[in-house]
Amino acid sequence: MxxxxxxxxxxxxxxxxxxxxxxxxxxxxxxxxxxxxxxxxxxxxxxxxxxxxxxxxxxxxxxxxxxxERPILRAIGTSTFVALWVSGLAVAVGTCNAFLFVRHEFKGKALLYMLMLLPLIIPGVILGISILVFSSTIANTLEDATGLWFDGLRPGLILVILGQFSFITTFATLVISARLQKFDPSLEEAALNLGATQLGAIRQITLPFLMPAILASAIVSVLMSFENFNTTLMLVGSDSPLTITMFDKLKQGxxxxxxxxxxxxxxxxxxxxxxxxxxxxxxx
Structure with a gap:
């Protein structure tokens, strides 16, 4: 109202x-x-x-x-490990994405932006199954060709991290992009006129301005990783994060x-x- x-x-x-x-x-x-x-x-x-x-x-x-409760404590440690990796990757890639979509114009930008948003509308179960089938297909092909075993492409923590990263990065990109759009480019231009390099101007001026959004996106990424269940369920191996462990305990009583x-x-x-x-x- x-x-x-x-x-x-x-x-x-x-x-x-x-x-x-x-x-x-x-x-x-x-x-x-x-x-x-x-x-x-x-x-x-x-x-x-x-x-x-x-x-x-x-x-x-x-x-x-x-x-x-050792299983719970072990699951909390596993979830923390996954969340830190997912948060670090999502913030790093999300920052690069923000610069790409806010600062640059190129052919296919709108299509690429839509593809970035696509994981937000895909159900988590479908996303997890798709990643599992895709990675398993690649693993089977590589194993038949080389005779080696590719654990990273099988259900486990690596696949859980990649699965969560695939959609949490979108949230990090949106948060950081919203902050970057408020930045005054003339501040960077002034630094360049004073002798700073392009990378130095970004490191000394732009990134400190983006730091609140970067920190916020890191926190959101950690929380989303901790609470994620649908995608994680499809990709988990022997080391279960907290949500999967709680689900297993709930089935037992x-x-x-x-x-x-x-x-x-x-x-x-x-x-x-x-x-x-x-x-x-x-x-x-």
């Missing part, structure tokens, strides 16, 4: 009620998960049996806390330890999200 347009009091009340119900709808499932992470019961659901932190720090069965993991992820995501929001303001 447009604030400057007069509207009846009933319309205002309906709009406020809608916004309230909408945010309750979003927050209620997360709130329930967070509350039952402290439930003194082996079931992650009502009734409430009392307050406990055993699902975080417990060491005796059945109350094995998340900080003592859920316990509040999954609620505890979810609470930790919510807190970490919120902290990183707030940091990405306030960091650009501190740089202005």
């Amino acid at each position: 447009i604030p400057t347009v007069p509207r009846p009091a009933f319309a205002k009340w309906c709009y406020r009620a809608y916004v309230t119900v909408f945010f309750i709808y979003l927050a209620l499932p997360l709130t329930v998960v967070c509350i039952f992470a402290f439930n003194n019961s082996v079931f992650p659901s009502p009734p409430w049996e009392g307050f406990t932190v055993a699902w975080f720090f417990g060491t005796e069965a059945p109350f094995i806390g998340v900080f003592h 859920s316990t509040p330890v999954l609620n505890a993991v979810s609470l930790l992820l919510i807190v970490i995501s919120a902290v990183l999200g707030l940091f990405s929001l306030f960091f650009p303001k501190s740089k202005r």
Whole structure:
């Protein structure tokens, strides 16, 4: 609704009620998960049996806390490894893409831009299957020709990283491009007139200007990598990231330890999200 347009009091009340119900709808499932992470019961659901932190720090069965659950800790380490690689690759390539699409004009630019956006509209399962079939076909061809075994083209962490990188890079490109479009090219021209090289002007002037967007895209990439399930499920090998491990545990029978993991992820995501929001303001 447009604030400057007069509207009846009933319309205002309906709009406020809608916004309230909408945010309750979003927050209620997360709130329930967070509350039952402290439930003194082996079931992650009502009734409430009392307050406990055993699902975080417990060491005796059945109350094995998340900080003592080796499969969960191993999965967190795997997800961190994947997320850091995906974030680094996505930011590096996204920065190059931003310069390409914002600074240069060439034939096929519109088509190339559409191809870059294509992974955003392709379902994650389809994207994962496509990458798996493509990489397996290449691996089979190379193995038949050389007699060697190409592990990197088989399901595993390398393929998971490449699969997530294939669509997370698009988000990084959009975030950095939006910042680059606000940059005044005359600043670079002034640096060149003062004797700086093209690369030096970009390194000393343009990249510091882009740093808030680069940092924000890195945080978004890490969070998207951590929460990705559909694409990862199609490409995972013996080392399972956190989402796959939680899914496997859920099939075996859920316990509040999954609620505890979810609470930790919510807190970490919120902290990183707030940091990405306030960091650009501190740089202005």
